[in-house]
Amino acid sequence: MNAAPQEITSLVGREVYSNNGVFVGEIEDVRLDLDARSVTGLALAELNHELFAGRVDGNTGVILPYRWVRAVGDVVLINDVIERLDTGSEEEEPEIGQSAQST
Template identity: 85%
Template sequence: MNAAPEEITSLVGREVYSSNGVFVGEIEDIQLDLDARAVTGLALAELNHELFAGEVGGSTGVIVPYRWVRAVGDIVLVNDVIERYDAGEPEEEAAEDVARSEPR
């Protein structure tokens, strides 16, 4: 049975957790590639400060690449790569893809 499509804005406000159950943040905005008509990233705020300690400085959030998303439901699950980023031994992809969003 197919579920009815949801509007992309319905993601805003959902909590994001790693696949290991660690709270990452809350979706504040969606990054889109309009030409490809695809979601490319999730802008997170209300971050887990322990997870990003010392990494976001004065920034208010981060952008997580959408390809890290494993599941979307009442919450959003992302790959545990975000935890490896926190461990100080990021995959090259993690170091390149976790972008800091500008303070508002």
């Protein structure tokens, strides 16, 4: 993604949904690869507590790999892989940490 800086910062605050319409969370920050000049992840807060039940507590955020993003508009759509977290699939899981801030 070769987005201009204003485009990257405009992601903050947008809601993230799976392509099946399930609310995932709200973008709090972005993870950047400065050498490649690309976005590599989205740090989410205000998570869907049902979706992440048993995985994160109220003060924890997650970082989703940017390759899961399908579309960016008024909201961000990601692959439905997030809904299959507890199936034991071999897909890469989101990173879970005490702070979603990553830059």
